[in-house]
Amino acid sequence: MKKQPYLGNSVHTIAVLKSYGISARKKYGQNFLIDESVLQAAVDAAGVTEDDCVLEIGPGIGTLTQYLAYAAGKVCAVEIDRSLLPILEDTLMGWSNVRVINADVLKLDLRELVMEENAGRPVKVVANLPYYITTPIIMQLFESGAPIKSMTVMVQKEVADRMQAKPGTKDYGALTLAVSYYADPSIVRIVHPSSFLPQPGVDSAVIHLERHEKPPVEVKDEKILMDLIRASFNQRRKKLTNGITNYAGFSYTKEQAEQAVADAGLDPQVRGEQLTLEQFAAIADRLAMY
Ligand code: SAM
Secondary structure, X not given: OOOOOOOOOHHHHHHHHHHOOOOOOHHHOOOEEOOHHHHHHHHHHHOOOOOOEEEEEOOOXXXXXXXXXXXXXXXXXXXXXXXXXXXXXXXXXXXXXXXXEEOOHHHOOHHHHHHHHHOOOOEEEEEEOOHHHHHHHHHHHHXXXXXXXXXXXXXXXXXXXXXXXXXOOOOOOHHHHHHHHHEEEEEEEEEOHHHEEOOOOOOEEEEEEEEOOOOOOOOOOHHXXXXXXXXXXXXXXXXXXXXXXHOOOOOOOHHHHHHHHHHOOOOOOOOHHHOOHHXXXXXXXXXOOO
């Protein structure tokens, strides 16, 4: 029988922080969960079972990690804050299926990690993400090419709204398009600041991103598509062709940009925020020919 999680209760969280004489570090986006129903909801939405290997980003003092270790076959948790390691050793004692890695997730080779941890089979990502780098982490997870079955993550509610926005709305942007290329998003639950210690200044949401087996559009080069999306929303109010020529990661000329947009059957004055994923894919494929 596995040990039951106990850290979701604020009394335990406060006791752990006190006994180690530490407080949450703002610079690492530390807001610890103290709501058992939210923790269980995240694990349930991810559908974690004994057959799963779960990748957790930012275990903190090990709260969500305990729930994951209880439900999963294996958990690999990546934590940047070295000062939390002795705490994690303590709070995760009794669950032998957890490996904690002290690293910055943005600097890790996630493909290699998943290869090592789960022999290249898809993992499930479950995490209460640090809000100051939510989007880079999500993009890194998708773009790393690591086999990921799904991501069930706590993010700011505003970010969750952006992930499932419709074209033409103010929330529609690079994140919406990238997420829709890789996954099918669904908000699991809105979470009030009082579910965390310390409380964040905003509402949060647990969002589940189920990875598509096959992306909704086919492109010659996925990197060009993602860069094109970034380029166009870097300068949201400008013409897409300017976005393309001004983007540091591209070296297309003005003529090439205009030709690619025209060949996709679009007005040369068009702005990125007016385009669908299919239209971005058509332009990306045209750019891939240069
Ligand atoms: N999982 C814990 C919980 O739910 O109570 C803590 C979540 S807290 C919102 C975010 C965690 O991510 C913190 O433990 C923080 O130190 C960690 N973190 C921040 N930046 C990171 C990075 N670049 N790589 C890995 N972990 C990071």
